[in-house]
Amino acid sequence: MTQKRIVEVRQNILSENDAIAAETRAALEKDGVVSINLTSSPGSGKTTLLVKTIERLKGRADVAVIEGDQQTDNDARKIEGTGAPVVQVNTGSACHLDARMVRGGLERLRRGAARMLFIENVGNLVCPASYDLGETMKVVLLSVTEGEDKPLKYPKMFRVSSAMVITKTDLLPHVDFDVDRCVDYALKINPSLKVFRLSARTGEGMDSWVDHLISLNH
């Protein structure tokens, strides 16, 4: 197979994906739903942030969740503990959610009055950057236990995201991570990126993140 043919095939896959994503986006907008595609490395704390966020949104916004993972429904079970409607989508061999999977997830999700939808992507800083799921925005997480140069090494994900959340700030005293330098790198890649710094564990910084989410719904 020639490189040219591989590129053509990839473009076909992506344009099919984008057509489905456009339908999903239109349907969600019609219902007044803000949808957030959460991406990060495996282990950056997407599920923990989501659980703590949903708890703080109680009484302020109704939330529903689509959980993506290669295997297991561990994360969906954690979300269930919050009482929010959730479905798990297993991607099998695929390293990212695509628009078709999300459409399938939405069909199964009893989202009721929920006007905020979180889509937790597979842990991967590369491929999810290329797949539009029909979301309102992508939000990328980066934990302080990772290197501060991640925005330079995986630039596309930071370019296509609307916000970056620096997580696990409670671990800052124990790691070599220069938060200011990380933010500089990220803004170099994407000057319009909103930046949040928080610890879902201690609650530090959660207020401004949750207030931002609420503002999206108005």
Next chain:
Amino acid sequence: MTQKRIVEVRQNILSENDAIAAETRAALEKDGVVSINLTSSPGSGKTTLLVKTIERLKGRADVAVIEGDQQTDNDARKIEGTGAPVVQVNTGSACHLDARMVRGGLERLRRGAARMLFIENVGNLVCPASYDLGETMKVVLLSVTEGEDKPLKYPKMFRVSSAMVITKTDLLPHVDFDVDRCVDYALKINPSLKVFRLSARTGEGMDSWVDHLISLNH
């Protein structure tokens, strides 16, 4: 494009890859080189482990390194500090190294007498599992700041690896990570996985990892 066609295309890409990988493997074996394909999430500490490992191997084994990243040569520059020969391979939009990239890297690498080759893959727990690079073995890293259920959520990577290195154990007092449970999960996926627990920062556990590497060369 039908799903069937996508699967066919993917199989063609993989079989081309495997043919190149087989050539690389034969060439390295002929030269008595042990090669290790290091994989993990972004930020699990592959480069730091590599730097500390090379320092400890000095006088015991000559090492060369191929560094894979989407963008930047940050990691290659860190390796250069050790004095080991290194080349950086940038994958651009690709989320993994493939056999062709590694072959290209080997052509540029002045590996001299090096009988141990480390290939640091792109940070990604999914796609690198599917690409044979011609290595002697894959070694997967998992830091204690990630969840202990990663082997269940990304099973293929743990299935195709010969060893798992649990990194950043110096952070254990500050995180909720059950090492024994993680090891149980990993061995459930792959009962023959060798397990190492270490902190490249404090040096704890490094001896047994380095002794293992030395044993591979004899």
